[in-house]
Amino acid sequence: xxxxxxxVDEKLFHVIxxxxxxxxxxxLADKHQQIVLQVRRDATKPAIKQAVEQLFNVQVESVTVTxxxxxxxxxGRMAGRRQDWKKAYVRLKPGxxxxxxxxxx
Amino acid sequence: xxxxxxxxxxxxRRLTVVVPAEQFEQEFAHRLQRLSKQVKMPGFRPxxxxxxxxxxxxxxxxxxxxxxxxxERTLREAIGTHDLxxxxxxxxxxxxxxxxxxxxxxxxxxxxxxxxxLDLAGVDLERPVPEITDADVERTLETVRKQRVTWKPVxxxxxxxxxxxxxxxxxxxxxxxxxGKAENQPIMLxxxxxxxxxxxxxxxxxxxxxRRVTVNFPADARNPALAxxxxxxxxxxxxxxxxxxxxxxDELAKALGIADGGIDKLRAExxxxxxxxxxxxxxxxxxRNVLKSLRDLNQFEVPTGLVEGEVExxxxxxxxxxxxxxxxxxxxxxxxxxxxxxxxxxxLILAEVVRSRGIKADAGRVRARVEQMARDYEAPEKFIxxxxxxxxxxxEVESTVxxxxxxxxxxxxxxxxxxxxxxxxxxxxxxxxx
Numbered sequence: 001x002x003x004x005x006x007x008v009d010e011k012l013f014h015v016i017x018x019x020x021x022x023x024x025x026x027x028l029a030d031k032h033q034q035i036v037l038q039v040r041r042d043a044t045k046p047a048i049k050q051a052v053e054q055l056f057n058v059q060v061e062s063v064t065v066t067x068x069x070x071x072x073x074x075x076g077r078m079a080g081r082r083q084d085w086k087k088a089y090v091r092l093k094p095g096x097x098x099x100x101x102x103x104x105x
Numbered sequence: 106x107x108x109x110x111x112x113x114x115x116x117x118r119r120l121t122v123v124v125p126a127e128q129f130e131q132e133f134a135h136r137l138q139r140l141s142k143q144v145k146m147p148g149f150r151p152x153x154x155x156x157x158x159x160x161x162x163x164x165x166x167x168x169x170x171x172x173x174x175x176x177e178r179t180l181r182e183a184i185g186t187h188d189l190x191x192x193x194x195x196x197x198x199x200x201x202x203x204x205x206x207x208x209x210x211x212x213x214x215x216x217x218x219x220x221x222x223l224d225l226a227g228v229d230l231e232r233p234v235p236e237i238t239d240a241d242v243e244r245t246l247e248t249v250r251k252q253r254v255t256w257k258p259v260x261x262x263x264x265x266x267x268x269x270x271x272x273x274x275x276x277x278x279x280x281x282x283x284x285g286k287a288e289n290q291p292i293m294l295x296x297x298x299x300x301x302x303x304x305x306x307x308x309x310x311x312x313x314x315x316r317r318v319t320v321n322f323p324a325d326a327r328n329p330a331l332a333x334x335x336x337x338x339x340x341x342x343x344x345x346x347x348x349x350x351x352x353x354x355d356e357l358a359k360a361l362g363i364a365d366g367g368i369d370k371l372r373a374e375x376x377x378x379x380x381x382x383x384x385x386x387x388x389x390x391x392x393r394n395v396l397k398s399l400r401d402l403n404q405f406e407v408p409t410g411l412v413e414g415e416v417e418x419x420x421x422x423x424x425x426x427x428x429x430x431x432x433x434x435x436x437x438x439x440x441x442x443x444x445x446x447x448x449x450x451x452x453l454i455l456a457e458v459v460r461s462r463g464i465k466a467d468a469g470r471v472r473a474r475v476e477q478m479a480r481d482y483e484a485p486e487k488f489i490x491x492x493x494x495x496x497x498x499x500x501e502v503e504s505t506v507x508x509x510x511x512x513x514x515x516x517x518x519x520x521x522x523x524x525x526x527x528x529x530x531x532x533x534x535x536x537x538x539x
Contacts, residue, residue, distance in 0.1 A: 020148075021146075021147070021148045022149065025148070
């Protein structure tokens with residue numbers, strides 16, 4: 001049991017790829033206590049919820065996800081495509097907050 | 106803004122300034138707003154970055170900037186309201202800064218000492234009045250003659266003061282030294298410019314004679330092949346010559362560039378040049394007496410910051426003069442410091458005198474001075490033009506003239522006593538102010 005739990009734990013560290021910082025994410029954080037994250041493409045809502053709760057020590061109200069299509073890029077005749085990725089909107093329970101921005105100068 | 110002044114030493118002052126939280130906050134918010142209008146960040150359109158994000162990113166830098174700016178402004182105000190004149194640098198230390206708190210800092214500096222005696226009333230000053238005697242003139246002529254000595258070959262044995270022309274070969278352990286061979290080398294007997302053993306060894310030799318002299322080199326001799334060795338010099342004397350001093354006559358005068366007038370004219374010229382030199386020297390001595398008594402009248406503590414600056418300056422000049430060879434060396438710091446202290450003190454006093462009397466460098470005198478300096482050059486007009494082209498260069502001359510003026514004016518306030526001195530005594534007089 002404990003063996004299995006540990007494996008799950010390690011996977012959780014890999015679920016969240018990076019915080020997604022944009023005008024929209026800043027607005028959502030202010031208005032709706034929602035944080036925006038880039039997550040693994042195979043991450044499920046429960047996994048994201050668990051990962052956020054454990055990593056940031058907060059309580060999650062709900063998670064919504066969306067698949068973002070990678071942009072098509074072209075240089076000359078060479079056409080290419082960027083990787084698709086998954087974006088997660090995580091709503092925290094009232095009174096909770098995560099500070100991604102940090103105090104770097 | 107709350108300001109309190111502490112006296113840390115005779116000249117040291119410590120200001121403690123508290124800037125209220127509202128003022129700091131207002132200043133900070135203003136800066137934050139302005140920055141967020143300019144800053145560019147990925148994920149945001151330019152100028153659309155929320156203040157919160159900007160603050161998270163730049164708050165440390167912003168706090169420092171705000172504090173620095175506020176310190177600069179409030180410190181100037183605080184110094185102004187308390188009527189302080191800081192001398193040299195100010196050391197500022199502030200407490201940890203954070204948003205929503207007041208800014209508290211201390212500033213330590215030294216103030217200029219108060220200078221009260223700005224004249225020399227009642228001071229006895231000594232002015233050396235040099236007298237040039239015939240003996241002084243003769244002595245100078247003697248020096249000139251020695252410079253124009255000619256050598257006459259003689260057949261007799263070499264004695265002191267003679268000049269020998271020699272060839273020599275150096276041998277160490279019976280083997281000839283590489284490069285140890287020379288021809289037609291002059292040796293002045295009794296001058297001490299060659300090895301003592303050689304000079305002594307060839308006394309009494311005659312032309313064409315060959316002598317062997319052993320020279321013991323010290324262990325630390327520059328040439329490693331010779332260090333600690335006994336080298337044998339084989340000296341072949343090619344010529345013995347005795348010195349002939351030119352006679353003091355019209356010929357000598359002519360040789361020295363006096364076309365007519367002869368020896369009497371030469372004597373007169375020597376006398377007048379000696380007189381010029383003596384007058385210059387006397388003025389330096391008098392100036393030194395003026396400055397010294399001025400310093401003695403104004404005993405005050407000199408701001409250490411200014412002294413340190415002066416020490417640094419003197420050291421730089423010295424190093425520049427000595428070249429790269431003289432590395433930074435702290436050993437003579439004390440020596441510099443004492444001199445720097447006197448210099449700074451005098452500088453302060455003189456500046457105060459200039460200020461209180463409203464003395465200005467007279468343009469005519471500046472001109473005269475530059476012209477005098479130009480006289481030694483080939484194209485005086487060019488030199489003058491060059492000097493006047495750079496305000497900094499001209500400023501140096503102006504300050505010299507200004508100093509002269511100050512010294513003159515100060516001298517007029519004192520009792521000046523003339524004291525006749527001989528030229529030799531005058532040269533021995535102390536002219537250093539330090």
